[in-house]
Amino acid sequence: MDEVLRMRSTEKMRDHDLFCGVIADALARGETVQMRVRGVSMLPWLRANTRVRIVPAAGRTIRRGDIALFWRKPGRPILHRVVGIGRGEGPAIYECYGDADLAAPEDVPASAVMGVVELSAISRWIYLALQAPRRFVNRFCSTYGIGLRHG
Numbered sequence: 001m002d003e004v005l006r007m008r009s010t011e012k013m014r015d016h017d018l019f020c021g022v023i024a025d026a027l028a029r030g031e032t033v034q035m036r037v038r039g040v041s042m043l044p045w046l047r048a049n050t051r052v053r054i055v056p057a058a059g060r061t062i063r064r065g066d067i068a069l070f071w072r073k074p075g076r077p078i079l080h081r082v083v084g085i086g087r088g089e090g091p092a093i094y095e096c097y098g099d100a101d102l103a104a105p106e107d108v109p110a111s112a113v114m115g116v117v118e119l120s121a122i123s124r125w126i127y128l129a130l131q132a133p134r135r136f137v138n139r140f141c142s143t144y145g146i147g148l149r150h151g
Contacts, residue, residue: 020071020074020077023035023054023077023114024071024114027054027056027057027058027069027114027115028056028058028114030056030058031056032053032054032055032056032118033053033054033115034051034052034053034054035051035052035054036049036050036051036052037049037050037051037052037079040100041080041097041098041099041100041101042067042079042080042081042098042099042100043099043100044099044100045067045081045099045127046067046079046099046117052067052079052117052118053117053118054069054114054115054116054117054118055115055116055118056114056115057069057110057113057114057115057116060116062082062085062092062094062110062113062116063082063085064082064083064084064085064128065081065082065127065128066081066082066116066117066119067079067080067081067082067116067117067119068080068081068082068094068096068108068113068115068116068117069113069114069115069116069117070096070108070112070113070114071112071114077114078096079117080096080097080098080101080106080108081096081097081098081099081127082094082095082096083095083096083097083105084105086107091109091110091111092109092110093107093108093109093110094107094108094109094110094113095107095108096108102139
């Protein structure tokens, strides 16, 4: 039984690695891809199993409020919101975090961003308008131990 479970786990990892490779190759060729969201870090904006269209990042201006696709490490694609853009001497560094996250944003180099979720202008505007109050509620609840249910 343990051997069967190990084989299934290995097959899933191979499938996942293949999927990540196909997505990365398609975006590198300038193709738009579709994928389903996994996880809860982007709640309430993106729920698990939501289908998103991702356009290549190359040649695009990435702005605050966009949802970027990047690889945190090989085989780990992440969709997180761009909340700040650091421009210094070199390439841009994007500050990204999930909409449901309370942690500090992580710095993502422009070279790691493979694509951007296609959002309508109204969707982006709504997010930017609601961002500050939502973050305040999340921090308040976290500070006083009030649990918020996601999903």
